[in-house]
């Protein structure tokens with residue numbers, strides 16, 4: 018699918034044509050996105066929001082246009098609900114910090130000593146550690162939804178975890194290790210029944226399928242531009258206006274203020290309250306182009322294509338005798354596996370020598386590795402440009418690696 022648009026895919030690695038199957042870590046960029054970055058720096062680079070001169074106005078218009086497009090892409094109610102961040106990690110850290118500093122209208126802390134926050138056992142460290150840090154600061158307690166034996170989330174256990182002390186839940190839409198799609202609709206529904214707010218880590222879902230924040234009714238969502246054909250250093254924190262209005266800013270500086278006096282500072286309106294300092298306006302423009310690129314292909318077409326590839330690949334891995342984690346469950350472009358008695362590092366190295374890029378290790382999800390009982394896995398992850406030939410080359414290379422190692 019549109020392979021020619023991605024210059025890097027013409028590169029060779031160790032003398033072999035590149036097969037790039039590490040898209041969950043970061044995706045490659047189409048020429049349209051690369052051109053956007055060059056265009057921004059060569060035609061209208063200028064700091065935004067603060068200038069009356071032409072270049073500044075052009076740059077500002079592009080940045081705010083990108084915000085509108087991103088809001089429409091995830092069906093946010095309004096652009097003001099889109100906060101630019103550096104990425105998913107930055108977005109979740111910002112949110113966790115603000116939640117910790119949040120005092121409700123009656124003056125009470127939103128999170129007090131003994132309150133509980135829930136994540137799940139399969140989270141990326143980015144959706145665990147910021148909450149652990151918050152809990153440490155506020156003497157709150159971090160709980161997690163456990164996995165069943167088949168590596169699905171135990172929703173019965175989740176229902177048992179929800180109680181009057183539960184204040185916040187943050188869970189991944191798609192596991193970055195297993196590729197499995199989590200029952201977030203059910204989690205959000207159950208949480209809202211108890212008046213608990215929910216953040217969705219969309220890092221591995223937004224790049225692969227249509228995500229509609231209003232249909233999901235999540236309170237917050239975080240995702241990264243670089244995993245969806247955009248540049249590094251730009252990401253999004255979506256939040257419902259009613260919560261963003263109440264949350265305090267997590268950083269101070271230029272842009273986020275209305276007035277600064279020695280007696281104190283008043284904060285800017287949404288979303289600028291959360292965007293201290295010079296924003297990544299080149300990144301937002303390039304991310305806008307990446308979204309236009311994805312839309313030109315169609316989210317449904319991307320989803321179907323990657324699902325077919327994932328099923329095609331998983332079947333062959335199972336036939337080869339690999340242990341596929343979460344085998345048979347619907348996945349969004351990611352598969353993790355091991356070959357019995359072979360260390361993932363050895364497989365990754367031998368695949369690399371044959372030009373095949375996969376990721377090995379614990380994938381920033383140590384608690385999940387611990388639950389599965391392995392030190393790491395081999396992970397293949399697809400993007401819209403991968404095709405069945407990539408899978409065939411990967412499987413052939415894997416067979417060669419297996420022969421050499423067993």
Ligand SMILES: Cc1ncc(COP(=O)(O)O)c(C=O)c1O
Nearest residue numbers: 104105106141143193220221241
């Ligand atoms: C599910 C999930 N959450 C969070 C992150 C962190 O994303 P970033 O490094 O872009 O901040 C990742 C990255 O792999 C991820 O897969």
